Amino acid sequence: MYLPTFAAATVRLLSCWSYPSRVWVGYLLLAIWLCGCWNGWSLARAAQAASDPTETKVWEYAPYQVRIWYAVHPDVNLPEAARSHWLGQLELDLQRAYQATWRLQIDAIPDVLYWEAVRHLEYMTLEDLQRHEYSLVVSTTHADTQSIKSLTAAAELPTIAISEVSQRLLQHQAERDPPDPDSPTGRVLNKLNATRESDLTIARSVADGSLAAALVPRSLTTNAESLRQLPTLLSWQTDVIVNRCDKIFFLVVQPGDQGYQVQVRELDSAMRHWGPTITFTSDNWWQAARISALAVQSAFAPVARVEQAEDNVAVLRHRAGGLITDDENAVHPARIRVGDVLQPIIRRDDRNGNATLLQTLDFTFAAVTQSDGIHMRANVYTYSGGPGLRGRQNPRTTRWLLRVRPQATSSELQFVARGQPQKQLSGCFVFGQDPLSGQLSQLGRSDWRGRMNVPSPDSPVRILPHELHEQRMTTLRKLRDDAIQEAHELHQQSVQHAKAAGLEPPPFAPPNLTNIDVPIDSSALIQLNTPIVQVYVKNGNQVVARLPIVPGLKAVEHVELPDDALRVQAEAIVGGFQGQILDLVGQRNLLAARVKLDVQNGQLERASENLNRLRDLGDFNQMNDQLSRIQRDILERSGDSLSGTVRAPIDRMFKATRDMLQKFLQDDLVAQTAQLIQSAPVSQQPEN
Numbered sequence: 001m002y003l004p005t006f007a008a009a010t011v012r013l014l015s016c017w018s019y020p021s022r023v024w025v026g027y028l029l030l031a032i033w034l035c036g037c038w039n040g041w042s043l044a045r046a047a048q049a050a051s052d053p054t055e056t057k058v059w060e061y062a063p064y065q066v067r068i069w070y071a072v073h074p075d076v077n078l079p080e081a082a083r084s085h086w087l088g089q090l091e092l093d094l095q096r097a098y099q100a101t102w103r104l105q106i107d108a109i110p111d112v113l114y115w116e117a118v119r120h121l122e123y124m125t126l127e128d129l130q131r132h133e134y135s136l137v138v139s140t141t142h143a144d145t146q147s148i149k150s151l152t153a154a155a156e157l158p159t160i161a162i163s164e165v166s167q168r169l170l171q172h173q174a175e176r177d178p179p180d181p182d183s184p185t186g187r188v189l190n191k192l193n194a195t196r197e198s199d200l201t202i203a204r205s206v207a208d209g210s211l212a213a214a215l216v217p218r219s220l221t222t223n224a225e226s227l228r229q230l231p232t233l234l235s236w237q238t239d240v241i242v243n244r245c246d247k248i249f250f251l252v253v254q255p256g257d258q259g260y261q262v263q264v265r266e267l268d269s270a271m272r273h274w275g276p277t278i279t280f281t282s283d284n285w286w287q288a289a290r291i292s293a294l295a296v297q298s299a300f301a302p303v304a305r306v307e308q309a310e311d312n313v314a315v316l317r318h319r320a321g322g323l324i325t326d327d328e329n330a331v332h333p334a335r336i337r338v339g340d341v342l343q344p345i346i347r348r349d350d351r352n353g354n355a356t357l358l359q360t361l362d363f364t365f366a367a368v369t370q371s372d373g374i375h376m377r378a379n380v381y382t383y384s385g386g387p388g389l390r391g392r393q394n395p396r397t398t399r400w401l402l403r404v405r406p407q408a409t410s411s412e413l414q415f416v417a418r419g420q421p422q423k424q425l426s427g428c429f430v431f432g433q434d435p436l437s438g439q440l441s442q443l444g445r446s447d448w449r450g451r452m453n454v455p456s457p458d459s460p461v462r463i464l465p466h467e468l469h470e471q472r473m474t475t476l477r478k479l480r481d482d483a484i485q486e487a488h489e490l491h492q493q494s495v496q497h498a499k500a501a502g503l504e505p506p507p508f509a510p511p512n513l514t515n516i517d518v519p520i521d522s523s524a525l526i527q528l529n530t531p532i533v534q535v536y537v538k539n540g541n542q543v544v545a546r547l548p549i550v551p552g553l554k555a556v557e558h559v560e561l562p563d564d565a566l567r568v569q570a571e572a573i574v575g576g577f578q579g580q581i582l583d584l585v586g587q588r589n590l591l592a593a594r595v596k597l598d599v600q601n602g603q604l605e606r607a608s609e610n611l612n613r614l615r616d617l618g619d620f621n622q623m624n625d626q627l628s629r630i631q632r633d634i635l636e637r638s639g640d641s642l643s644g645t646v647r648a649p650i651d652r653m654f655k656a657t658r659d660m661l662q663k664f665l666q667d668d669l670v671a672q673t674a675q676l677i678q679s680a681p682v683s684q685q686p687e688n
Contacts, residue, residue, distance in 0.1 A: 059305060060322040060374045064246045064334070066102050068094075068296065069109040071117050073254040082285060089289035097297060101320040101334040109250065110236070117250050121263050122277040124250070129238045134166065135218045136188060137227045141209035151230050154213055155187040161202050161214040167194040170215075173236045185233055188215070203227070242269040246303075249296055259283040264295040268303070271345040271400055272358050275299055276407045297333045298405070304336055304376065306344070306399035309389035312466045314366055316342075316376040316401065324373060336376065341530040341550060342366045342401035344389055349396045362557075363547045364388060366401055369465040369526055379466045381532055381548035404530055406552030410455040413549075414556050415446050415537070417563035424450030425539065425561055433534040435463045436520065438473075440536060454533060456551040461531040468524055476518045487511045537561065540568035542649060564646045570634050574653045577627060578660060584618055585664045591617070595673045599680050607677050614673060620665040627657055 068090075072083065091106055098104070109117055112132040116124060136154055138145035148154050162170075170189065179186045192215060195202065203220040205211040207227050215232070233240050241248070248267040253260055260282045266275035278299040282291040303319040324332050336342070343365055348357035364386060366378035382388040389399060413430065417423040428446040432454075433439070446452040464472065487510060495505040530550060537545040537559070544561050591614040598607035631654050 058322075059317055059319060061320070063101050063103050063320055063323060064098075064303075065244060066104050066247045066249070067241065067245045068104070068106045068249045068251055069113070069117070070106065070251040070253070071109040071114055073118055073252070075255050076253055076260065078285065086285070086289045086292075090292050093290060093293035094296060097293065097333055100323040101332070117252050118254070121250055121252050121265055124265070124274070126238070126267075126272055126274075130218055133218050133237045134170065134215050134232060134234065136160070136213060136215050136230045136232045137203065137206055138213045138230065139206045139209050139211065140226050140228050142206075142212045144212045145228075148213075149228065149230070151184045151188065151232060154230055155184045155191070157191065157213055159193045160188060160191050161205070161211050162192045162194055162216075163199050163202060164194045164196060166199060166215065166217070167192060170234075173234070177236045179235050185235070188232070242267075242272075245269050247300065249299060251292060251296065253288065253292070256281050260285065260288050260291075262288065262292050262295050264292070264299040266299045266301060268301065268345075268402060270398075271347055271402070272355065273345055273360065273402065275301055275402075276405055278405075278407075300333060301402040301405060302334050302336045304342060304401045306389050306401070307375075309380070309391070309399075311388060311390070312380050314378050314380050314389045316366070316368070316378055318371070318374050318376060321374040335373075336368060336371065336403060337529070338368050338371050339526055339529040340368050341404050341528060341532060342368070342378070343404050343550075343553075344399055344401045346391070347398050347400070361386075363549070365404070365532055365548055365550060367463060367526070367528055367532060369463070377465070379463060381534065383548070384546035404550055404553055406530060406550055408552035408555065410453055411549060411551045411554055412556045413446070413452045413454055413535070414558045415450040415452070415561055416558060418560040420563060421558075421560075423563065424448075425563075426450050427539070428452070428544075428561070429538040430454070431536040431538065433536060435461065435532075435534060436469075443535070451556075454535065454549055454551055457531050457533065461528045461533075462525045463528060464520070464524055465526070468521075472518050472520065476516070479516050479518070480513050483511045483513060483516060539564065540571045542567070562646070564649075566634065566637070567646050567649055570650045570653060573630055573634070574657055577630060578657055581623065581657070581660055581664065584623070588614060588617055588665075588669055592669055592673045596676060599676050602680075604677060604680055607680075611670075611673055611677060614670055619670075620661055623661055623665060624658070627654065627661070 070087075072078070078086075087106060091104065094102065094104055113129060116128050136151060138148050138154060140146060144157065145154075148157075154160070170192075174189065179189065181187070181190065197205075199216045199220055202211065202214045203216045206214045206216075209226070218229075231239065246269055248269060250265045250267070252263045254263070255261070258281070262280045262282065264278045264280075267273070268275070276299070278295045280291045280295040280298075282288045304316040305319065306314055307317050308315040318336055320334055321336070324335050331337075344361045346357060346359045346361065347355055350356050361382075363383040365381050366389065367381065368376050368378045370377040380388045391397065391399065415425040415428050417425060426446050426448050428450075430443045430445065430452050431440040432443045434441070443454060444452050463469075488508070491506070491508045498505045533549045533551060535545075535547045535549050536543055537547065539561065542564075544564070545559065547557075547559060549557060591610050594610045595607045595614070598604070598610060634650065
């Protein structure tokens with residue numbers, strides 16, 4: 001209706017202008033009209049995206065779709081008015097806390113999951129949620145269903161079998177959440193044919209080809225090879241709910257020792273990641289709503305996405321960060337702040353959008369060092385040789401990060417052999433590294449079980465952004481290199497002066513490098529809200545792992561180390577042999593000095609006795625043969641199972657030992673000492 005009016009007004013306006021100006025004014029009005037149409041269409045699309053939770057949205061302006069499933073234990077006897085007040089207050093508190101960043105829906109937990117949540121919320125898994133759900137299966141041997149591979153094709157079948165018990169359950173759920181009758185799911189439900197047979201009997205009939213298709217519990221379809229399971233998107237089942245929501249919270253209220261106990265656990269839908277169980281207590285029911293809201297806030301993990309990543313630095317994008325606009329909301333529970341620690345999770349999808357990989361990157365964390373509310377920079381801490389947050393960028397692979405929520409102040413490290421989890425590694429030394437100075441301090445040693453406790457640091461952990469840390473370390477290395485070079489130059493001058501004066505040259509005195517430091521700008525320091533402990537694991541004389549740990553994130557952190565017990569044993573044997581070499585070198589030098597002193601004192605008989613003792617000591621050939629036998633025994637003991645990564649350090653140890661033999665024992669000390677006695681004058685011989 002507006003287009004004819006706009007056109008008429010345009011014609012009247014253009015009639016007032018001459019021909020050359022009329023053309024340019026017409027172009028200008030056309031451009032204004034097109035811009036207005038574009039803005040109107042954009043606003044309409046934005047309004048539609050805001051009202052449709054399944055619409056693709058801009059990451060930083062998309063609120064979280066949150067669903068809370070609550071369960072109240074039967075022993076909590078409350079009137080309906082008190083329970084309604086609790087729900088209303090809970091929703092009000094959460095809406096006030098999260099404002100535009102959440103779209104909240106609170107429902108009672110489904111009946112089939114009620115006792116699962118009440119009895120063991122802490123141990124619930126995604127399989128527990130899907131155990132009582134239904135799936136459409138077709139026979140791969142039946143003539144009517146051999147080629148059916150989708151729910152749309154299965155909806156064209158004349159009939160689908162189901163047990164009477166299952167049909168009653170589905171009807172009850174369909175009354176609460178009715179599906180679209182024109183959808184494939186709705187057409188499938190309309191073609192159900194109930195029988196008195198059990199679900200197990202119906203599943204077996206489909207497997208042997210007696211029935212073409214049936215709707216049975218998922219637990220009956222896992223081991224049947226002749227069944228083809230089709231994605232059945234019933235609106236009340238986990239697959240649909242998880243795809244519609246970003247976060248699902250399980251909230252359970254139970255009687256406590258002194259009042260009520262509130263337990264909350266978060267399920268991140270996209271990453272299928274379960275958070276820790278948060279437990280709060282309330283003295284009375286009127287505070288239970290506030291306590292429940294606080295528990296939900298503690299269980300909530302804000303999400304970020306990797307935009308760009310290098311070895312030690314990553315650029316992240318904050319989910320719903322653009323919806324937090326006030327500076328007063330710096331403590332907004334949905335905000336990721338500077339100093340927060342995030343843990344990455346990788347998801348890889350197939351062509352249909354189904355997850356084929358959901359992997360939490362253990363011993364990899366990102367510490368936020370800079371944020372503008374939407375974009376963030378973070379230091380990346382990962383294990384030795386780990387990929388960090390780097391990886392191939394493609395539409396099917398996403399790298400998300402969730403804020404960590406440790407529930408304890410320490411974690412136990414469990415050291416096991418790689419590929420042999422039943423083999424514990426005891427005697428591993430654990431060191432902690434200071435993030436600023438790089439100094440190492442021993443934290444402890446693994447016990448006979450291969451375990452060692454890593455506590456949270458007593459003082460807050462402070463870090464520098466990676467760029468500033470690298471600049472500081474580069475400057476520090478240059479200062480230390482300059483100090484060493486200056487010390488060498490001074491030593492050379494002292495040697496020249498000593499030679500000119502006919503004196504013994506002084507030994508080189510290395511400078512004290514511990515006093516050299518680079519001041520740190522306190523304003524650049526960042527205090528971590530959750531401490532990260534950089535752990536170094538040393539087995540024998542070799543550092544075998546570098547691991548960043550967040551104490552309390554897990555009760556037990558399983559660490560797989562290379563099974564190099566043979567290397568540790570070889571280190572002990574070769575270390576003892578090197579001690580024998582040093583002892584032998586000391587005895588040889590002592591006897592040679594005694595012979596020289598005896599010759600100077602004219603005691604040639606005693607000098608001859610000391611020379612014989614010197615000859616009786618082991619020489620280079622004897623020690624080299626003994627070392628070869630030790631090396632041969634170690635290699636024979638390992639057989640053909642010795643890998644190159646284990647054999648390389650063993651070979652280096654034996655090579656260093658042979659170099660030591662050649663340096664200290666491959667000389668003519670015996671011949672030189674004997675020459676001293678032979679060259680002694682006869683007049684120095686003592687009289688009888």
